Amino acid sequence: MIRLKRFLQYLFLTIVSIISVFPIYWMAVSATNKSIDVIRGKLVFGTYFLENWKNLFTVSAVGKAMLNSFKYAIVLTILALFVCSLAGYGFEIFHDKGKDAVMSIILLAMMVPFAATMIPLFQMFSKAKLLNTTIGFILPTISTPFLIMLFRQSARSFPHDIIEAARIDGLSEMGIFLRMFFPTMRSTYAAAMTITFMNAWNSYLWPKVVMQDANSITMPMLVANLTEGYITDYGMLMLAVLLCTIPTVIIFFILQKSFAEGITGAVK
Template identity: 45%
Template sequence: MKSKILTPLKYLFLIICSIISIFPFYWMVAGATNTSNQIAEGKITLGNQFLVNLKSLFEGYNIPLIMWNSIKVTLITVVLSLLVTSLAAFGFEKFKTRKSEIIYSIFLLFMMIPFAALVIPLFKMMAGFHLVNQHLALILPSVSNLFLIFFFRQSFKSFPNEIIDSGRIEGAGSYGIFFRLVFPMMKSTYAAATIYSFMNSWNSYLLPLIILQTEDKYTMTLLISGLSSASYVANYGVQMVAIVIATIPTLILFVAMQKSFVAGMTGSIKA
């Protein structure tokens, strides 16, 4: 009798939580189909102004170029950061020394420093390398992601040392063991790290705001931010369309990799 009462309550609670989670996304999509005045008035139903808002956005900005900027920066950042951080984590975990543990502890301490405190030093560093207003200035600071090093190392703790030893017996070097044995068995972990790295780079705002200075170098986050200050009266409909467009790549990636993401976050290893 008790379970018959609790089960409907659990489902009701989950339904309410789902509605709360989904509503902002629905409101964003609905806003993209309405005029700015309708959004300001609080209309939350679908309208018929999507094509008008879309046309205004593409007429005012070079959306294909800006999307390409975001995709280029994000993809390069994801590939390089996964390669560098996973190799570093593998070295820290499987080739432990007293000095490496000290260095790793220092890395963990650096994670406590707010990113906003690093913006000015990063800008001065990139200015010294003549990389201001260049996408490379966004990529380089994101390659050595300290959280990913920590995340990969925690996953490598559960990786069997026997497999590594068998690879050495077969004559494989350290890099051969990593790319031929470790990498194929840690696909779920890499999927989770890919989603994290992708979202971190795709949604980056503060560093691009400081580094990028011309519109032809803008990313989608800077475009969306600029839409709110482009005129005296913000066009919320156009802003919503831009947000919808910027959300699509992340949504596609997460839907495609959600199973691997869950498995990777739980630290599973597949042979």
């Protein structure tokens, strides 16, 4: 009875795992196969990868989109991590009634749906001539309540003795933040980096609004555009999807452990 139960549990988890992984596996396999083989249901890696690659680079500006996506995501991640960790640290280490009140107002921004700010943002950005610029892409999401909260939470576990000792040693407040807080909070930074990079890389609605020029296209936009045609070349399409997925999957695998740790800190 117990053995049967245990067997059923493993069976269930295995089936769920297979269902979770299968669409991604199918996408990767299809990227190496001819469209007609994809339709026939071929489930092993093929030899059509280079053809798909050539086709994709001929019909779309995939190189440009990759470069753009990397540029926007990296710049945004660096700025967001700096601005939000500085604020989270400030809110916690120097906390008083005033700052706590500001924090709770900021948390309200978490509930604001993007659709509600999208149109005024678009109007503001087009007036400020920020359409189709890196700044236009990154500005709305540099500072997010979620990241500030994450860093505030982790600053709670940062020992005050270290700060006092550093002050006596004559280190400036900024110096303490950069040289003490930053190196000790590596797992929080890793979690924040994973979340921010993935969100930036994957974002779609805002880029669709603000990046209307063909030169500033991002990977998700490019992939979406590929489905506009009447006939779908599945091999080529899945190669584009694969290229759009590889960076986030790599980040995910490198930072998976610290991501879980960082989230654990936030949930507590």
